[in-house]
Amino acid sequence: MPRRRFLAAATASVASGKALHRAMGAPSPSLAEMTARAPLFVSTWPFGKPANERALLTYQSGGGGLDAIEHGIQLTEADPGNSSVGLGGIPNADGVVQLDACIMSGPGHRAGAVAAVEGFRHPISIARRVMETTRHVFLVGEGAMEFARRNGFERGPKVSPGQRDAWAKWKAEEARKARARAEKNHDTIAMVALWPDGNLYGGCSTSGRGYKLPGRVGDSPIIGSGLYVDNEVGAAGATGIGENVMRFCGSFLVVEFMRQGLHPQEACIEAIRRIARLDPQGFDLSINFVAIDRTGRFGAAGTGTGFEYAVTTATSSRVYQSPGLTSAATGPVGGNQK
Numbered sequence: 260m261p262r263r264r265f266l267a268a269a270t271a272s273v274a275s276g277k278a279l280h281r282a283m284g285a286p287s288p289s290l291a292e293m294t295a296r297a298p299l300f301v302s303t304w305p306f307g308k309p310a311n312e313r314a315l316l317t318y319q320s321g322g323g324g325l326d327a328i329e330h331g332i333q334l335t336e337a338d339p340g341n342s343s344v345g346l347g348g349i350p351n352a353d354g355v356v357q358l359d360a361c362i363m364s365g366p367g368h369r370a371g372a373v374a375a376v377e378g379f380r381h382p383i384s385i386a387r388r389v390m391e392t393t394r395h396v397f398l399v400g401e402g403a404m405e406f407a408r409r410n411g412f413e414r415g416p417k418v419s420p421g422q423r424d425a426w427a428k429w430k431a432e433e434a435r436k437a438r439a440r441a442e443k444n445h446d447t448i449a450m451v452a453l454w455p456d457g458n459l460y461g462g463c464s465t466s467g468r469g470y471k472l473p474g475r476v477g478d479s480p481i482i483g484s485g486l487y488v489d490n491e492v493g494a495a496g497a498t499g500i501g502e503n504v505m506r507f508c509g510s511f512l513v514v515e516f517m518r519q520g521l522h523p524q525e526a527c528i529e530a531i532r533r534i535a536r537l538d539p540q541g542f543d544l545s546i547n548f549v550a551i552d553r554t555g556r557f558g559a560a561g562t563g564t565g566f567e568y569a570v571t572t573a574t575s576s577r578v579y580q581s582p583g584l585t586s587a588a589t590g591p592v593g594g595n596q597k
């Protein structure tokens with residue numbers, strides 16, 4: 260897939276953390292200084308770049324940290340061309356798009372999440388409403404949809420016409436081949452943000468794995484798996500095969516590694532190493548993490564060739580290639596700024 264393509268140049272083996280930071284063009288002290296006055300947004304995939312920029316606009320218009328996360332992710336959810344987030348997403352095996360999302364606020368350590376919601380344009384906003392207006396964290400399926408209906412959330416089609424056609428094709432003759440292809444088609448927007456006052460926020464939204472079993476929920480809406488925000492330490496988000504993240508509380512693990520003193524990028528790498536050590540699949544997990552810490556440092560890592568992620572501040576907005584991990588022995592490879 261193009262968004263997961265390996266950059267030919269990104270092949271140098273980088274063993275030490277220090278070298279890794281240099282290879283990444285990782286944040287200099289001036290970035291940390293800068294984020295003391297301006298926000299920092301880090302999101303998964305190149306489609307995270309316009310989302311970050313929308314989040315920055317919210318900041319510049321006087322919005323708060325949760326507003327920025329919500330507006331940024333809404334932009335991705337509203338993109339009909341995005342086949343892995345929002346209603347343009349690939350449907351499940353019944354031909355229905357079931358969406359998952361969560362949001363988290365560093366201040367107050369509050370969280371909200373929804374899963375398996377059908378026909379709603381902005382699951383991230385429903386997740387925020389759960390956080391802000393109920394005593395609960397997580398609503399799923401019918402209950403989540405009834406909550407959204409009562410709260411006046413906008414509905415869209417349960418599947419886009421293009422995806423409906425693709426699903427019908429998948430269901431018919433081409434089933435086996437199409438399935439193998441489409442099951443690999445899954446991405447997520449996970450966005451983490453450092454606000455100028457030092458507070459951290461995050462959000463995550465996805466349509467999940469293509470042609471998943473109806474009712475399947477991945478890591479993305481689960482606090483600690485697809486997203487985790489700890490105002491004392493940092494924030495992390497995940498994309499990739501949710502089953503390989505949620506069994507390990509992946510984003511929580513990344514934050515805990517940062518708590519132990521690791522740079523966000525080293526924390527992402529260590530989390531992948533830990534998971535690969537425990538899982539018989541080893542490094543063939545298809546998982547990726549982004550992370551920021553409370554001082555404004557950021558990083559990412561993925562299995563295989565790594566993945567692309569977006570970093571936006573008031574003065575720059577870029578897509579980076581994360582380092583990738585294929586084995587414990589060789590260490591992470593690549594990780595170049597685009």
Ligand code: ASP
Binds near residue numbers: 465467479
């Ligand atoms: N993590 C998502 C899920 O498993 C998919 C992805 O990010 O690729 O639902």
